[in-house]
Amino acid sequence: MIPPDLLGQFQKTLPLAREWVAATLKAHRDQVVPVDPMDYRRLRQVFPGALLKRARAVVVTDNPPFPPLSRMGLPEFAAFEAMPISGVTYQDTFFVRDGYQTESLYFHEMVHVVQWDRLGVDHKRYAEKECRAMLVEPAGTRNTGGTGGAMTADDNVWI
Numbered sequence: 001m002i003p004p005d006l007l008g009q010f011q012k013t014l015p016l017a018r019e020w021v022a023a024t025l026k027a028h029r030d031q032v033v034p035v036d037p038m039d040y041r042r043l044r045q046v047f048p049g050a051l052l053k054r055a056r057a058v059v060v061t062d063n064p065p066f067p068p069l070s071r072m073g074l075p076e077f078a079a080f081e082a083m084p085i086s087g088v089t090y091q092d093t094f095f096v097r098d099g100y101q102t103e104s105l106y107f108h109e110m111v112h113v114v115q116w117d118r119l120g121v122d123h124k125r126y127a128e129k130e131c132r133a134m135l136v137e138p139a140g141t142r143n144t145g146g147t148g149g150a151m152t153a154d155d156n157v158w159i
């Protein structure tokens with residue numbers, strides 16, 4: 001269970017995080033490029049064309065920007081902020097670290113674009129009751145999709 005005081009801190013942090021997202025998107029607006037489904041053709045098999053047209057990517061040379069939650073009242077996130085990540089999505093824009101551009105990462109971030117559309121920032125009230133943990137993987141973490149074994153699917157078979 002997440003302690004109630006941490007939930008209160010999350011709620012206090014939300015306006016700061018929202019401002020940070022708006023400022024971050026504004027600061028990078030000259031670097032955004034459309035998500036070109038010609039690069040990753042299978043995205044078109046999954047995501048509507050209008051969504052692919054609207055989504056934007058920013059390729060950054062360093063770690064993609066992550067809100068300084070520890071300075072916004074959530075010191076529990078200090079280690080989390082320092083982790084290397086390969087991609088992160090804010091609204092319809094995702095940031096990808098140069099060298100990590102793959103179809104599967106673009107797919108992953110496009111799912112987050114859909115989540116932002118459907119859930120937004122303010123409508124995740126369910127998380128207070130449902131969320132028990134948040135898992136963040138450092139860039140390059142291998143998971144069951146890539147390690148080989150019973151849980152690994154053939155990379156080129158999409159359903």
Ligand SMILES: [Zn+2]
Pocket residue numbers: 108112
């Ligand atoms: Zn993700």
